[in-house]
Amino acid sequence: MNPVYYVTTPIYYVNAEPHIGHLYSTLVADTLNRFYQSLGYATRFQTGTDEHGEKVVQAAQKEGKDAKAYADRVSRLFREAWPELNIRPDRFIRTTDEAHIRVVTQILQRVYDSGDIYFSEYGGHYCVGCERFYVDRELVDGCCPDHKQELHYVKEANYFFRMSAYQDWLIGYIRENSDFIRPERYRNEVLSFLSEPLEDLCISRPKSRLTWGITLPFDDRYVTYVWFDALINYLSGLGYPDDALYSRFWPAAEHIIAKDILKPHGIYWPTMLKAAGIEPYRHLNVHGYWNLEQSKISKSLGNVIRPRDLKDKYGVDAVRYFFLREMVFGLDAHFSEEGLIQRINADLANNLGNCFSRTLTMIARYSGGLVPVPGETGAEEEALKDLLARCAREVRQEVQKFALHKALMSLWEVIDGANKYIDAQAPWTLAKDPGKADRLQTVLYFLAETLRQVALLLAPFLPQTAEQMLTRLGLQYDAPVPQWDRVLDWGGLPPGSPVEVGPALFPRIEVKKEVPAATPPPKKQVEAAPQAPAAPSPVPPQTGLPIEAFQQWDLRVARVLSAERVPKSKKLIRMEIDLGEQRTLVAGIGQDYSPEEMVGKHIVVVANLQPTKLMGVESQAMLLAANDGEHLKIVVPEGEMPPGAKVK
Numbered sequence: 001m002n003p004v005y006y007v008t009t010p011i012y013y014v015n016a017e018p019h020i021g022h023l024y025s026t027l028v029a030d031t032l033n034r035f036y037q038s039l040g041y042a043t044r045f046q047t048g049t050d051e052h053g054e055k056v057v058q059a060a061q062k063e064g065k066d067a068k069a070y071a072d073r074v075s076r077l078f079r080e081a082w083p084e085l086n087i088r089p090d091r092f093i094r095t096t097d098e099a100h101i102r103v104v105t106q107i108l109q110r111v112y113d114s115g116d117i118y119f120s121e122y123g124g125h126y127c128v129g130c131e132r133f134y135v136d137r138e139l140v141d142g143c144c145p146d147h148k149q150e151l152h153y154v155k156e157a158n159y160f161f162r163m164s165a166y167q168d169w170l171i172g173y174i175r176e177n178s179d180f181i182r183p184e185r186y187r188n189e190v191l192s193f194l195s196e197p198l199e200d201l202c203i204s205r206p207k208s209r210l211t212w213g214i215t216l217p218f219d220d221r222y223v224t225y226v227w228f229d230a231l232i233n234y235l236s237g238l239g240y241p242d243d244a245l246y247s248r249f250w251p252a253a254e255h256i257i258a259k260d261i262l263k264p265h266g267i268y269w270p271t272m273l274k275a276a277g278i279e280p281y282r283h284l285n286v287h288g289y290w291n292l293e294q295s296k297i298s299k300s301l302g303n304v305i306r307p308r309d310l311k312d313k314y315g316v317d318a319v320r321y322f323f324l325r326e327m328v329f330g331l332d333a334h335f336s337e338e339g340l341i342q343r344i345n346a347d348l349a350n351n352l353g354n355c356f357s358r359t360l361t362m363i364a365r366y367s368g369g370l371v372p373v374p375g376e377t378g379a380e381e382e383a384l385k386d387l388l389a390r391c392a393r394e395v396r397q398e399v400q401k402f403a404l405h406k407a408l409m410s411l412w413e414v415i416d417g418a419n420k421y422i423d424a425q426a427p428w429t430l431a432k433d434p435g436k437a438d439r440l441q442t443v444l445y446f447l448a449e450t451l452r453q454v455a456l457l458l459a460p461f462l463p464q465t466a467e468q469m470l471t472r473l474g475l476q477y478d479a480p481v482p483q484w485d486r487v488l489d490w491g492g493l494p495p496g497s498p499v500e501v502g503p504a505l506f507p508r509i510e511v512k513k514e515v516p517a518a519t520p521p522p523k524k525q526v527e528a529a530p531q532a533p534a535a536p537s538p539v540p541p542q543t544g545l546p547i548e549a550f551q552q553w554d555l556r557v558a559r560v561l562s563a564e565r566v567p568k569s570k571k572l573i574r575m576e577i578d579l580g581e582q583r584t585l586v587a588g589i590g591q592d593y594s595p596e597e598m599v600g601k602h603i604v605v606v607a608n609l610q611p612t613k614l615m616g617v618e619s620q621a622m623l624l625a626a627n628d629g630e631h632l633k634i635v636v637p638e639g640e641m642p643p644g645a646k647v648k
């Protein structure tokens with residue numbers, strides 16, 4: 001029987017529309033789900049909406065709707081948001097589902113019968129936003145620490161869950177199971193809560209105050225506290241207690257949440273399970289907040305960014321990549337559209353996209369569009385294979401620890417390695433020498449095979465990109481996710497496979513940038529050349545320019561990130577360069593250099609010229625090249641220099 005994996009997200013309140021905070025938890029769950037599928041696990045992925053409670057009633061009232069009609073509308077927004085990002089849960093649960101209500105009622109009755117629910121009078125400061133009572137010491141200036149709203153003292157008779165009875169058991173359990181709550185900082189936070197006496201949990205609301213909830217089976221004057229109701233979704237969604245799904249998947253439960261709901265998941269939930277005689281979940285995986293300009297994203301702050309808008313603007317996989325790569329799981333991260341664009345341009349367009357299109361273009365050009373038969377291999381090929389094998393190991397380890405950003409970093413090391421391999425092997429040079437035909441085939445095969453494996457490793461993260469890459473390498477994509485065994489099987493790409501060059505995997509996002517005010521250099525003192533090579537002119541006589549004249553030129557080292565021919569031009573090559581910032585440069589070097597061999601080169605450019613248009617493309621810097629009247633040789637710094645280094 002296959003091993004099993006059950007991954008859940010919080011069920012989201014329907015008082016807000018889906019935003020990027022919700023997206024992140026759900027995306028991580030989808031990635032984990034696909035990853036374990038690729039390892040051959042039987043998996044289950046559940047998300048949904050939390051629809052009862054006072055907050056939802058208030059939100060419905062604002063829209064002039066009754067609570068159920070309102071919840072139906074917003075729940076649908078969540079349900080429809082996920083497939084748009086290629087997030088595919090197996091179950092979307094709603095706390096208004098009849099089956100869920102039945103399970104909540106059953107568990108309440110069971111805990112009540114065992115004597116762990118009692119009736120008592122209670123007073124406290126109630127926060128509707130948090131749906132819970134606060135004790136005095138938790139308030140900040142009389143306000144809720146999260147919602148910053150003044151709280152009023154409420155006194156009423158209610159039912160209580162005897163949570164305090166399970167405090168010692170929980171402390172022991174967390175100590176014995178060191179990764180029950182992870183990363184460690186959150187385990188420590190829970191242990192620190194537990195170092196104070198635990199209060200019993202108020203689990204009812206009188207119907208005189210709130211009717212939108214699940215009626216207590218033992219007293220119909222009350223509805224259930226929304227958290228006691230919501231947490232049970234993780235069981236009811238599996239058909240607890242009788243369904244085979246429950247017995248199969250519950251022991252493998254992995255909950256994903258953000259730190260805002262650590263206490264209900266780290267304390268209420270395990271003690272509720274214990275009281276109901278159910279085994280605890282396997283792990284609680286806690287991530288930080290996505291912040292916008294130093295504040296948490298929230299509807300009340302009006303700074304919500306909708307996942308759908310990002311997807312429409314940048315594409316599904318670019319958005320998936322950004323969120324998975326940018327956040328260190330467990331810590332807070334910062335969202336900005338500039339950050340997203342930077343990642344798209346640097347990692348996706350320039351690195352992955354370029355490596356892929358360079359490789360396929362060269363196979364098309366030098367091997368008739370068919371994956372060649374590799375010949376003898378050398379140390380470089382072994383190094384590439386080792387890099388991939390290490391990456392596969394790291395991806396597996398890091399994903400299992402939820403360090404998705406590290407898994408992606410490791411994959412990008414391979415892509416970097418492949419780009420460097422292209423530069424070092426220079427297939428365009430090999431292609432000029434018929435004696436090197438074998439070597440050329442080996443290099444092209446290794447590149448294509450590396451990209452096949454990269455695509456397979458990437459599949460749980462960026463499924464569409466992986467599918468495109470494999471299809472264009474002439475392979476089939478095994479939906480929903482290719483099996484992991486095929487990744488480690490070097491040489492899985494059959495020679496003779498027809499490749500399809502196709503469009504860029506990730507088009508670069510052009511941003512209107514402020515080009516620094518250029519100081520125009522004195523005219524005609526320097527060849528306006530690479531664009532138009534002319535006969536060498538004699539070295540000017542030593543009439544002597546003042547040094548200030550030279551100092552007007554801002555010469556910089558730049559790295560070529562990507563290069564392509566300008567359509568309909570024999571000479572012009574358009575390059576994206578990094579000189580500390582990214583710019584576009586157009587140079588007339590196309591008769592002496594191919595775009596492929598330019599990528600990765602360090603060049604020298606004049607950085608403070610006014611931009612000029614060449615065949616419709618704006619060039620924002622000028623490349624330096626020596627010119628003997630027949631050929632050009634670009635000027636390069638000797639050895640490594642960081643992009644942006646000044647040349648003087």
Ligand code: ME8
Pocket residue numbers: 009010011012013014020021022024025050230231232233256257258259260261288289290291296297298
């Ligand atoms: O708390 N950064 O629902 P909720 C990262 N219904 N993640 C964020 C985020 C942000 N800025 N904002 C929201 C509830 N999230 C309860 C849960 S579960 C039995 C009941 C994500 O709509 C993150 O997963 O307030 C967080 O824990 C969750 O949304 C809170 O969603």
